[in-house]
Structure formats: structure tokens, C-alpha cells
Amino acid sequence: MKPIPVRRILWVIAILIVLGLLMAGLARAQPVQVTDDRGRAVTLSRPPQRIVSLLPSLTETICALDQCHRLVGVDRYSNYPASVQKLPKVGGGLDPNIEAIVALRPDVVVMSVSSRAGERLEALGVKVVTLEPKTHADVQRVLGTMARLLGQPDDAARKVWRVIDAAVSAAAQSLAPEARNTRVYFEVSRGPYGAGESSFIGETLTRLGVKNIVPVSLGPFPRLNPEFVVRANPDLIMMGNRSMQNMVPYPGWDTIKAVREQRLCVYGPDDSDTVVRPGPRMAEAARLMAQCINDKMARKPQTANSPATRP
Incomplete structure (x- = not known):
């Protein structure tokens, strides 16, 4: 057999590359339609190349799908x-600058259902998709x-979710046996607003094997009477209030077991963002929460010089 000329091989390779680029271009040009959390079908002539995000968890979701480069503007709280x-x-997500958004010429704006900006943007001809994850299933x-x-x-979305799900399971497995069934109160923000069992934070706590003092019946993130937490008397308190105003004590909280025994985890701004956002970083959030539970509730090994072993 005669050898195939190198020039012909190069031509075949070039043709295949061109065909691949054409097919990729056609795929990008295909219309897309999604149903958002208002129940509205939103159709775009092609996948958006210029996106404004008004919710940090959606910003992080876009980036977790390796499409960060499509973002042209974000809300003031998107920082990861x-x-x-x-x-x-x-x-902000609730009070964005409409003129600034329009000036960015977005193909679509993604935001929470609770944002008041959606109708105003749509009246100006801007496509809007509202999405608001509150549970693991929502994420x-x-x-x-x-x-x-x-x-x-x-499969791109499935891969991201598999990483999140596996990390939460790994965090649960890391919990010390004596830390399981700890009664936990998680404060999301000053109020106090607590994370209920039905919230994504509550679901993570359940998967970690601890007990949430805020029942499903009160909703995902209820505003509580401080006396409710006093009566519940949790073993451990976690605080994810970014403003750090949570350091101001509530009346009567000095009688709570967790406060008396200094079993509190007060997350700083960076970690607070991680634990209170329902998105790709729930994997890291589960690790941080498990670490808190272990640090505060697991028995520490005694040394020869510890008071319990001295003669």
C-alpha cells in the first residue's frame, strides 16, 4: 500500500477542526428555554453570553459550571x-441599580424571586430568570x-451536585460518635432568625447527625423570640451573621447551656458567606459545621498533666 501523503492528512485534520468549530457554533446558537421559580417559561434565541447576577448563590453556581466569564455584572454581595x-x-439584589444593569447590555439577568427589580427590567425589554434555592433539592x-x-x-450540573453530595456525606462520617445527636441552634442573622429543619442549613445539620431545635413547623428561616432559644436550651450554638452583631447578647441567653459552657461557633465574614449560601459551597459549609461540632462536643483526649488525671 502506498503511504498517504502528509498533505492529505493535514487537509483531513483541518476539515475535521472546521467541522468541529461549526458544530460548536451551531450548538451555541440553539435557542434555550427554561422555566424559572415564578413558573414562567423564559426563551432566549441562544445561550446568554452577557449575564448579570443579583444573587450570590447564583453567581457561584454559574462559576461552578465553569461559565464565570459570561458574567458582566453582579450584586454588591457577590464576592466568590x-x-x-x-x-x-x-x-443589592432587592434594590439594584436598574440603569446600571441596562447599561451593561445583558442577555439575561438572574435574580431571586423576592427581588422587586424583575418586572421593571422586563418592562425595559431585559430577559429575567428568577431562581431561589432554599433546600438541597432546590440547589x-x-x-x-x-x-x-x-x-x-x-452532566455538567450532575457532576457539580455529586461533588457537593459526596462532601456532605464525608463531613457526616467525620463526626465523632459522642458528638452525634447534639442539639444545635443555628442563627442565620440578628433577630434572631434561625435556620429551621426544612432549610438547606437544617438539612445539612440533619445529614451530619445532629438535632435542630427549630422544627419544620416554623418554616425554613423563622424569626424567633429569644425566649424560644432559652427554653430549647441547645447544647451548641452556631452563628452565621455576617455583620457580627450577633455578639450582642439577647436577654436571658446567659442561662443557655451552650452559652454557659462556651459552646459557640461564631463564623467570621468569609466563613459566614460559605455556610449561609445555598449553592456549590455547601460542600465546604458541611465541613465547617462538622468541624465546629467536633471541636465543641467531642471529648478531648486527656494528657498526663490534665486536672482529671492528677493525683
Whole structure:
């Protein structure tokens, strides 16, 4: 057999590359349709290339799907990953700067259902998708919806969720036996607003093997009477209040077992963002929460010089 000329091989390779690029281009040009959390079907002529995000968890979801480069603006609280800190800030999620958003010429704006900006933006011809994860199932669902919006394969979302789910399971396995069934109160913000059993934080606590003092019946993030926490008398308190105002004591809390025995985990701003956002960093959140529970509730090994072993 005669050898195939090198030039012909190069031509075949070039043709295959061109065909691949054309197919990728056609895939990007395909219309996309998603149903958001208002129950509205939103259709775009192609996957959006210019996105404004008004919710930190959605910002992080887009980046977890390796599409951070499509973001052209974010709300003032979106700060992870570090690259988004360089993007234009367009105000808060509830009170964004409409003019600043429009000036960025977004193909779509993603935001929470509770934002008041959606109708105003739509009246100006801007496409809006509202998504608001509150539970583990919501986070998984939002990952899938965002992947479809971005024109990404379904497996891209599944891979991210598998990492989250596996990390939460690993955090649960790391819990010391004596720390299991600890009665925990998690304060999300000053009020106090607690994380109930039905919230994504509550679901993580349940998977870790501890007891949440805020029952399902009170909702995901209820505002509580401080006396409720006093009566519940938790073994451990976690505080994810970014403003750190949670250091101001509530009346009567000095009688709570967790306070008396200094079993409190007060997360700083960075860790607080991690534990209170329902998104890809729930994996790290589970690790931080398990570490707190172990540090405060697991028995420490005694040394020869510890008071318990001295003669």
C-alpha cells in the first residue's frame, strides 16, 4: 500500500477542526428555554453570553459550571470566586441599580424571586430568570436549570451536585460518635432568625447527625423570640451573621447551656458567606459545621498533666 501523503492528512485534520468549530457554533446558537421559580417559561434565541447576577448563590453556581466569564455584572454581595470582585457592582439584589444593569447590555439577568427589580427590567425589554434555592433539592434543581440556560450538558450540573453530595456525606462520617445527636441552634442573622429543619442549613445539620431545635413547623428561616432559644436550651450554638452583631447578647441567653459552657461557633465574614449560601459551597459549609461540632462536643483526649488525671 502506498503511504498517504502528509498533505492529505493535514487537509483531513483541518476539515475535521472546521467541522468541529461549526458544530460548536451551531450548538451555541440553539435557542434555550427554561422555566424559572415564578413558573414562567423564559426563551432566549441562544445561550446568554452577557449575564448579570443579583444573587450570590447564583453567581457561584454559574462559576461552578465553569461559565464565570459570561458574567458582566453582579450584586454588591457577590464576592466568590475572587474573579467576580472585579466586575461592576449594580447594587443589592432587592434594590439594584436598574440603569446600571441596562447599561451593561445583558442577555439575561438572574435574580431571586423576592427581588422587586424583575418586572421593571422586563418592562425595559431585559430577559429575567428568577431562581431561589432554599433546600438541597432546590440547589440540585437550580444547577440543572442554570446548566440548560447556559447551553451546558446536563452532566455538567450532575457532576457539580455529586461533588457537593459526596462532601456532605464525608463531613457526616467525620463526626465523632459522642458528638452525634447534639442539639444545635443555628442563627442565620440578628433577630434572631434561625435556620429551621426544612432549610438547606437544617438539612445539612440533619445529614451530619445532629438535632435542630427549630422544627419544620416554623418554616425554613423563622424569626424567633429569644425566649424560644432559652427554653430549647441547645447544647451548641452556631452563628452565621455576617455583620457580627450577633455578639450582642439577647436577654436571658446567659442561662443557655451552650452559652454557659462556651459552646459557640461564631463564623467570621468569609466563613459566614460559605455556610449561609445555598449553592456549590455547601460542600465546604458541611465541613465547617462538622468541624465546629467536633471541636465543641467531642471529648478531648486527656494528657498526663490534665486536672482529671492528677493525683
